[in-house]
Amino acid sequence: MSLADKALWVIERNSGRELTLGSIAAACNVSRSHLANGFGTASGWPVMAYLRARRLSEAAKRLAAGAPDILLVALEFGYGSHEAFTRAFRDQFGTTPEEVRNGGSTDRLSLVAPLRLTNGRARTPIPTLGELRRLRLVGLSAPCSYESAIGIPAQWQAFMCDHYADIPDKAPGIPIGVCRAPDEDGCFEYMCATEIRSVSSPRKPLAALDIEPGAYAVFDHRDHVSTIFDTYTAIWNEALPAAGLNAANGPVLEFHNDAFDPGTGLGGLTIWIPLQRDGNGSGR
Missing domain, CATH: 1.10.10.60 (Homeodomain-like)
Structure with missing residues (x-):
């Protein structure tokens, strides 16, 4: 189950x-x-x-x-x-x-019946364990939900075309995606970001985010980037429980591979899930 x-x-x-x-x-x-x-x-x-x-x-x-x-x-x-x-x-x-x-009738109401879920659209990935160093990121953040995630590619385009070149003191490397923990309504912040070396405050609408060091489960997503939600579904519902790992209530990071091509969506990325160190699943 x-x-x-x-x-x-x-x-x-x-x-x-x-x-x-x-x-x-x-x-x-x-x-x-x-x-x-x-x-x-x-x-x-x-x-x-x-x-x-x-x-x-x-x-x-x-x-x-x-x-x-x-x-x-x-x-x-x-x-x-x-x-x-x-x-x-x-x-x-x-x-x-x-x-x-x-x-005396519900005919005009859009009633919600119990869901019947069928998982397994993506193969269940096997995690490796990694330690992430402290990161200071600057990026473009926007509210998101599972229904509106289709807007994330356009957010990336806006970040790369309108803001990326003007960010000072960038560290080497490909930009990073950050998914903040969802709230009770399923809303979360998604950030298109790059690592910086300095501690200066960015200009609006960009924002800074500090990622604390910690233990992570690392998963490969090798298919087209448009299928990443299938991989996330397999990770959250199958891979983490099968590995006996409990995710913490911290940001999830998406590191694009060196071969990633934003023009085609091919090249793959790795998904870093923060882990509980105490193993009780209660959150950090």
């Missing part, structure tokens, strides 16, 4: 209990970042957005069947008040719980 499948089981089995990204991750024995990345890359859903959608979908069925007390339905599905439930319900479906109960 993959990590994403384990998380699905926890969510479906305990949807009436208080669940957070941290508690679901703990039940799967991984860090919050590991779970958010594993579930998001496998399903396209942020963990907590899927949890909310499933709870509200089941609540809508209950209401359409004539549940007499909306507050009891709200409490059953993890909402502490009628107001909070109504607000979330309207955000999800564009209507109110009362209207669904009075109409």
Whole structure:
């Protein structure tokens, strides 16, 4: 069973209990970042957005069947008040719980059914272990999600064409991609960056980021760069658990190989996943 499948089981089995990204991750024995990345890359859903959608979908069925007390339905599905439930319900479906109960139907609602995940689109990569030295990076950062990751190539083009040449005191080497740890809504910052030798502050819209030294699991992505999400899916859901490794809640780094060609997307890169040193998956 993959990590994403384990998380699905926890969510479906305990949807009436208080669940957070941290508690679901703990039940799967991984860090919050590991779970958010594993579930998001496998399903396209942020963990907590899927949890909310499933709870509200089941609540809508209950209401359409004539549940007499909306507050009891709200409490059953993890909402502490009628107001909070109504607000979330309207955000999800564009209507109110009362209207669904009075109409006696969910036909006009976009209900979310339980996911059935099939992983294995990419071969499961085997990690090597590496120690990363301290890095000081400067780059162009932008908010991202699993749904909007298609915009990352355009971000790279903007960084390389509009900013890269003007960054002072660059260290030798090919620019580096940085994926910050996702939040509870599955949103993360992606940075197109280069290492610098100095400690000066960059000019906006560029920003600086310090990467602390630490232990990493290193994976090769040898295929076209457009298939990198398939490799990430295999890493988070299969490769790390199979190797007995727990990811920390730190940035993931993408180091392009010397042969990488931005014109074709070929040449490959290595993916560096920060690891827990204590092995408990609780995060740094």
